[in-house]
Amino acid sequence: MMLLLTVSAARAQKFKVLEGDMKALKSITALKMEYVYSPMGVGKFDEEAAYLNKKVKEYNDKESGKGDRWKKAWVEDRKKRFEPAFEELFNKHADAQVGPKETYKMIMHTTFTEPGYNVVVHRKNASIDAVFTILDAGGKVLAKIQMSGAPGRTYGGYDYDTGERIEESYAMAGKALAKKYFSK
Numbered sequence: 437m438m439l440l441l442t443v444s445a446a447r448a449q450k451f452k453v454l455e456g457d458m459k460a461l462k463s464i465t466a467l468k469m470e471y472v473y474s475p476m477g478v479g480k481f482d483e484e485a486a487y488l489n490k491k492v493k494e495y496n497d498k499e500s501g502k503g504d505r506w507k508k509a510w511v512e513d514r515k516k517r518f519e520p521a522f523e524e525l526f527n528k529h530a531d532a533q534v535g536p537k538e539t540y541k542m543i544m545h546t547t548f549t550e551p552g553y554n555v556v557v558h559r560k561n562a563s564i565d566a567v568f569t570i571l572d573a574g575g576k577v578l579a580k581i582q583m584s585g586a587p588g589r590t591y592g593g594y595d596y597d598t599g600e601r602i603e604e605s606y607a608m609a610g611k612a613l614a615k616k617y618f619s620k
Contacts, residue, residue, distance in 0.1 A: 449584070449585055449587075449608065449609065449612040451581055451582065451583050451612075451616055451617075452581070452583075452584075453579070453580075453582075454581065454582055456578050456579030456581075457578070458617055460578055460579065461532075461570060462531070462617075462620055464532045464540050464570070465531065465532050465533070466532055466535050466538040466540065467532055467533075467534055467535075467538050467541060467570070468534070468535060468540070468541050469522075469523065469534050469541075469542055469543075469544065470541060470542070470543045471514065471518075471519055471543075471544050471545075472543060472544070472545040472546070473514065473545075473546050476546050476547055476548060476549060477547070477548045477549075478549050478550075478551065479549075479550060479551060491503065491506060492504065492507050510598075513599040513602065517599055517600075517602075517603040518602060518603055521603045521604070521606045521610065522606040522610035523610060524607065524610070525611040525614065526613065526614045526618070527610075527614075529610075529611050529615050529618075529619060530614030530615075530618035531618060531620055532618045539573045540570065540571065540572060540573070542568055542570050542571075543569040543571070544567075544568055545566060545567045545568075546564055546565070547566060548564065548584075549562070549563075549565075549602060549605075550562055550563045550564070551601065551602060552588065552602075553598075561601065562587070562588030562604065563586055563588060563605055564586050564588070564605040564606065564609060565582075565583065565585065566583050566586070567580065567583075568580070568581045568582075568583065568613060581617065583609060583613065586605045586606070586608045586612065587604070587605060587608055588603070588604035588605030588606075588607075588608065
């Protein structure tokens with residue numbers, strides 16, 4: 437069963453080269469990262485703001501201030517959880533490493549987030565879609581890659597926290613991108 441889950445998760449991400457020469461990426465040894473989250477669709481919403489407004493109201497209606505705390509965590513999770521998870525598995529599986537002062541730059545623009553849910557008896561996995569733009573020192577685009585469907589869930593099914601599921605999506609995206617385009 438675990439093998440089946442691993443194989444299906446590994447295949448879940450789909451990549452499409454939008455421009456550039458993928459062979460050139462294999463020679464890159466270090467990149468700095470930039471993350472962009474807007475514009476981004478979330479769940480059934482084309483705009484992240486509409487999703488946030490709905491969730492904040494729902495949570496605040498249940499318990500005063502809960503929605504506001506949830507929204508704060510939604511934004512803070514990017515720096516605290518999502519970006520480190522992406523970089524950790526990218527660095528582990530790529531011949532290139534992410535660092536702050538590198539010549540090449542990779543911009544990860546998250547274009548869609550499915551937060552998923554887990555309510556014990558039923559669940560929907562999280563996933564993200566993103567466009568990766570790799571630039572040289574002069575800002576010239578070397579490659580642009582679209583990724584869709586990076587899955588996010590933890591094994592064992594105890595991922596009741598939205599941030600935990602989405603964090604796993606970023607980790608899987610980093611691993612898949614590294615293996616496909618940045619390792620020899």
